[in-house]
Amino acid sequence: MKTLYIIRHAKSSWDDPDQSDFDRPLNERGKRNAPRMGKRLKEKGIHPDQIVTSPAKRAWSTGKRIAEILKYPKENIKTIKALYHADEETILDTVQKLNDHCHVVMLVGHNPGLTDFVNTLKEDEWSLDNLPTCGVVGFSFNEDSWKKIKWGTGKLLFFDYPKNKED
Secondary structure (H helix, E strand, C coil): CEEEEEEECCCECCCCCCCCHHHCCECHHHHHHHHHHHHHHHHCCCCCCEEEECCCHHHHHHHHHHHHHHCCCHHHCEECHHHCCCCHHHHHHHHHCCCCCCCEEEEEECCCHHHHHHHHHECCCCCCCCCCCCCEEEEEECCCCHHHCCCCCEEEEEEECHHHCCC
8 A cells, every 4th residue: 555645835935036936935824834734644643654855945845844743854855856847747757766665655846737646646536626835635545566556546535735724
């Protein structure tokens, strides 16, 4: 059994128009929402074996804040360059290359690729118009290897996002 949590980076800052997209930090709301979502994941008893993230500052910062709440060592967060603005095919390729010793993985990235990935991965009729910032979608797979993950095989566990409820 494999479990994958897809997380869109938290809200980022547009305060500096000269700043590159890659280097945009989280804004104040993003800095609050990432630990809030980490707390919700912790309340569900989720403990990742691996956290992988786009190396963009806003994605890495989101992963780091969630990792802190889950007591996952931030030095073990793996950045994967291909996740920066990846499309759904690139995300699937990344998932299929995950280490099979890891059974529970969190993947932090960007839209529109993550929304497309979620909608193509799911096995049922549920669909998502847009994965909101700091939104989390959990999937389980009845597989023993990440290499076997295919389109339409993800069993939806839950979908949550910061504005879904107040803490």
